Amino acid sequence: MNWINNVVRPKIQGIWGKRELPENLWIKCPETGRMVYHKDLEANLFVVPDSGYHMRISAVKRLESFFDKGRFDRIEVPEVPLDPLRFKDQRRYVDRLKDARAKTGLDDAILLGEGTLEGQPVIAAVQDFNFMGGSLGMAAGEAIVTAMMRAVELHTPFVIFAASGGARMQEGIFSLMQMPRTTVAVQRLKEAKLPYIVVLTHPTTGGVTASYAMLGDIHIAEPGALIGFAGPRVIEQTIREQLPEGFQRAEYLLEHGMIDMVVHRHELRSTIARICRILMPPRAEQEVDIAGHIEDHSKPALPDPSAAAAPGGKASERSESMAKGASPAFAKEANGHKQADGGQSQMPVEDESTPVIYETAEEDFDAKTPSLFEQLPDDPRSSGDPISMEKNASK
DSSP states (O other): OHHIIIIIHHHHHHHHSOOOOOTTSEEEOTTTOOEEEHHHHHHTTTBOTTTOOBOOOOHHHHHHHHSGGGOOEEOOOOOOOSOTTOOBSSSBHHHHHHHHHHHHSOSSSEEEEEEEETTEEEEEEEEOTTTGGGOBOHHHHHHHHHHHHHHHHHTOOEEEEEEEOSBOGGGTHHHHTHHHHHHHHHHHHHHTTOOEEEEEEEEEOHHHHTTGGGOOSEEEEOTTOBBOSSOHHHHHHHHTSOOOTTTTBHHHHHHTTSSSEEOOGGGHHHHHHHHHHHHSOOOOOEEEOTTSOEEETTSOOOOOTTOOOOTTSHHHHHHHHHHHHBOHHHHHHHHHHHHHTTTOOOOOOOOTTSOOOOOBOHHHHHHHSOOHHHHSOOOGGGSSOHHHHHHHHHO
């Protein structure tokens, strides 16, 4: 009977045995405890249908749902030292990086993408919390600087989806140096007058909140996102007081004026696209005439200089009087025009209602123009007494 136990029974068990199911087939909602099928959750952009809880979404899925038709080009990031401090705690830092890369398929915590948003070219960066908590290291800082400089180069808006626990402790001071580096890159965006939009997702804390995540032109948060520097538990232990309900959540920060709006994940694309259209500087509409010259219609047209003054009219008298009170160079040029045309002035004349500014002699200007300070009323702040000036300034 050994052949039955050794041969037949294993084959029968293999046919009728249990099939192995993937671990993430059903996902539990952290808020209600309801089980949601993973395909339904993915189709709903990882928002639980009943409770509306916004779960974490990978960087690739985020960019695919953000850009038009899910298409975007990845932006390459310059290489940085992998382990500058040769850090080791319970495990080596290099080993942790290898595991995070194998888990997420990313080189580091930030993924950069270049594409279009409702037809507008946009540069976007996404922090993936699954990569070592989205921590800010040398590679992540270099990625943010690269993306912002790319936006300046292409003159496009820049959007970042922040999700991080803060600076990466395994890189020490090199990680903290990324805070001022990214701040300088943000300033480059502002100097170029380009929109910088920050989307704060759950959670955004630590050094990321203390740097580029709070320097945007518009700050948008997803519902229920935890946003702050230190966590609520650390704050309670420090001040030894109970924090109000919903403290550091997106809705609480919106109510207290720290962010601009709370937007559902389904409405992020349309909202950001509308903001980009509003904040992007308009381009001058230009047309090309038959001669091939570019005519700019964004500026008012100048008066026609070929308009000649009628002889003996008001314009002629006006030009003569101006020539008398003008500088020697201007008077000489005016007399030259008059002699060349047989005593008739051919100087351009504008409408009498339009003020005309000419270069007059300095002494004539001083004689006819009162002093600026004589026209102003007495200001009590002009007193030389520093105490009175401080009181007036406080008022």
